[in-house]
Amino acid sequence: MCGIVGAVAGRQVQNILLEGLKRLEYRGYDSAGMSILAEEGGLSRQRALGKVAELDKKLQQAPLRGRAGIAHTRWATHGRPSEENAHPHQSGDRLAVVHNGIIENFESLRRELEGQGYTFLSETDTEVVAHLLAREYEQSRDLLQALQRAVARLEGAYALAVAHAAQPDRIVGARKGSPLIVGVGIEEAFLASDPLALLQVTDRFVYLREGDVVQLSDGGVIEVFDDAGQPIERGIEVFEHGDNAISRGNYRHFMLKEIHEQAAVIAKTLEGRLGDGHVMTHIFGSGSGSLMTDVRHIQIVACGTSYHAGMVARYWIEKLAGIPTQVEVASEYRYRDGVVPDNTLFVTLSQSGETADTLAALRHAQSHGGYLASLAICNVPGSSMVRESDLSLMTHAGPEIGVASTKAFTTQLVSLLLLTLALRYARNGDDEMQARLVGALRQLPQLINQGLALDGDIERLSSAFAEKHHALFLGRGTMFPIALEGALKLKEISYIHAEAYPAGELKHGPLALVDSDMPVIAVAPNDELVEKLKSNLQEVRARGGELFVFAEENVAISEGDGVHVLRLPAVDEVIAPLLFTLPLQLLSYHVAVLKGTDVDQPRNLAKSVTVE
Numbered sequence: 001m002c003g004i005v006g007a008v009a010g011r012q013v014q015n016i017l018l019e020g021l022k023r024l025e026y027r028g029y030d031s032a033g034m035s036i037l038a039e040e041g042g043l044s045r046q047r048a049l050g051k052v053a054e055l056d057k058k059l060q061q062a063p064l065r066g067r068a069g070i071a072h073t074r075w076a077t078h079g080r081p082s083e084e085n086a087h088p089h090q091s092g093d094r095l096a097v098v099h100n101g102i103i104e105n106f107e108s109l110r111r112e113l114e115g116q117g118y119t120f121l122s123e124t125d126t127e128v129v130a131h132l133l134a135r136e137y138e139q140s141r142d143l144l145q146a147l148q149r150a151v152a153r154l155e156g157a158y159a160l161a162v163a164h165a166a167q168p169d170r171i172v173g174a175r176k177g178s179p180l181i182v183g184v185g186i187e188e189a190f191l192a193s194d195p196l197a198l199l200q201v202t203d204r205f206v207y208l209r210e211g212d213v214v215q216l217s218d219g220g221v222i223e224v225f226d227d228a229g230q231p232i233e234r235g236i237e238v239f240e241h242g243d244n245a246i247s248r249g250n251y252r253h254f255m256l257k258e259i260h261e262q263a264a265v266i267a268k269t270l271e272g273r274l275g276d277g278h279v280m281t282h283i284f285g286s287g288s289g290s291l292m293t294d295v296r297h298i299q300i301v302a303c304g305t306s307y308h309a310g311m312v313a314r315y316w317i318e319k320l321a322g323i324p325t326q327v328e329v330a331s332e333y334r335y336r337d338g339v340v341p342d343n344t345l346f347v348t349l350s351q352s353g354e355t356a357d358t359l360a361a362l363r364h365a366q367s368h369g370g371y372l373a374s375l376a377i378c379n380v381p382g383s384s385m386v387r388e389s390d391l392s393l394m395t396h397a398g399p400e401i402g403v404a405s406t407k408a409f410t411t412q413l414v415s416l417l418l419l420t421l422a423l424r425y426a427r428n429g430d431d432e433m434q435a436r437l438v439g440a441l442r443q444l445p446q447l448i449n450q451g452l453a454l455d456g457d458i459e460r461l462s463s464a465f466a467e468k469h470h471a472l473f474l475g476r477g478t479m480f481p482i483a484l485e486g487a488l489k490l491k492e493i494s495y496i497h498a499e500a501y502p503a504g505e506l507k508h509g510p511l512a513l514v515d516s517d518m519p520v521i522a523v524a525p526n527d528e529l530v531e532k533l534k535s536n537l538q539e540v541r542a543r544g545g546e547l548f549v550f551a552e553e554n555v556a557i558s559e560g561d562g563v564h565v566l567r568l569p570a571v572d573e574v575i576a577p578l579l580f581t582l583p584l585q586l587l588s589y590h591v592a593v594l595k596g597t598d599v600d601q602p603r604n605l606a607k608s609v610t611v612e
């Protein structure tokens with residue numbers, strides 16, 4: 001994945017592009033670059049290894065002047081991070097292209113183009129696009145036509161933005177499999193991988209569809225063409241989150257800000273969705289009310305943190321709605337010929353709505369048929385997954401900038417509990433259990449704030465982890481996926497190797513790893529498995545393992561030699577996964593701060609993975 005920005009404006013665009021790149025850094029940050037069309041003709045380029053700040057330094061030394069240009073922040077797929085591999089890539093010194101995605105047939109195209117005398121200067125797949133465009137441009141002398149002809153040769157995924165010195169009043173773009181939106185200004189127009197990149201210049205956007213090609217020219221003229229090359233109108237949508245959603249405020253890191261936003265965003269996720277003692281069943285889109293009654297099976301597909309949310313949902317849906325549920329990571333599901341039972345609801349979970357594997361899994365499910373309907377539970381309205389699904393439910397977490405997902409996860413959990421209860425209501429009508437859980441959901445924002453009050457205690461605890469190389473997380477039932485999520489957070493941002501196990505599985509292998517150098521973190525709500533969990537913790541203690549237990553206030557586990565206990569408020573056992581996620585988020589955050597890692601942009605990762 002990578003981030004793309006482009007602009008054709010009535011003013012200098014360097015700083016608009018630079019600000020856009022800074023806002024897109026969550027998509028990749030190993031190198032960055034920019035090409036600008038000079039008003040007096042010609043194309044100038046600047047590229048730098050490292051984060052956008054490095055490019056910024058170079059541009060301060062040698063600014064690029066011009067009113068149209070393209071820019072890119074990279075997450076390496078083909079070719080290591082280096083200045084040569086950074087985008088924009090050029091063909092000669094007059095055509096430049098930036099690309100997000102993977103060109104799967106780049107090797108054959110490269111051979112073809114090399115055979116025709118084109119010289120390659122990088123290890124990237126993108127450079128073939130530059131030469132292909134240059135070759136087509138030679139034929140048509142029109143950049144738009146050249147792009148339309150070039151994309152017809154590309155296999156794989158791309159969002160592209162292209163500039164040519166011979167047409168300094170325009171840029172062109174195209175998307176297939178990777179996101180690209182148009183920002184609509186007053187007599188100016190912009191391209192970007194997502195709206196956040198452009199909120200400093202506009203709040204009006206055109207969401208391009210698969211296969212669209214677009215030309216932006218002087219005076220803010222926007223022309224969109226569909227995959228058959230026909231001009232097409234795409235509506236303008238107003239972005240409603242506002243720009244301050246993407247500032248860090250007084251917090252040291254976005255991740256910490258986003259952890260502390262959870263009570264407020266969960267309240268938004270619930271807004272307008274709870275009826276009197278039950279969840280409203282039409283909240284997933286038109287026709288969803290009656291559809292909920294027909295569902296007999298559920299298939300959930302997701303990646304990363306979203307996958308962990310799906311795992312929690314499986315426990316909930318089977319227990320509370322009695323519907324058999326399967327959960328699978330999207331990268332596996334998409335290549336499997338699974339058996340689809342009758343009346344299966346296909347659910348994708350995704351913060352971004354653009355994750356390549358999850359999107360491909362959705363398309364795989366749609367093309368193989370057999371599903372009753374598809375439902376996207378997603379944080380980004382207008383994203384590919386939302387548009388391509390029959391039904392959708394927005395999680396309303398607001399923009400999440402930290403690469404390690406926090407508020408997106410807990411709002412997904414809330415949304416999945418809404419789904420669970422809607423399915424239960426469609427079967428049972430009103431009942432006492434639902435009324436109790438709807439009441440508990442209403443209290444949830446307050447409970448989350450109580451959980452977050454542990455911040456200081458967890459910060460003190462974190463020093464016990466900073467020097468460790470490994471950690472083991474344990475949970476049972478719905479707490480097993482929460483333990484997995486805790487381990488993932490610690491890995492992602494503090495680079496400590498962490499594993500999670502269902503506590504009952506400890507004796508079948510991981511116990512061999514336990515010694516005084518292996519901190520063991522356990523999550524212990526007061527549920528039906530708590531006594532069994534306590535026995536598992538004894539097994540750890542007996543082998544010299546140091547225990548860190550996050551326990552509900554009424555669970556009888558006492559502090560002692562090698563046993564640290566932090567108390568969380570009493571909570572309904574169904575809601576517990578939401579509350580117990582918080583200390584694990586805070587723990588990974590404070591350990592990472594102590595270790596001095598790049599909390600919001602950990603090494604080698606990116607927030608939105610739009611490549612396979």
Ligand code: G6P
Nearest residue numbers: 304305306350351352355405606
């Ligand atoms: C990346 C991010 C994770 C995220 C996963 C799925 O790996 O770093 O934080 O959970 O993608 O992303 P999605 O947008 O589909 O939820």
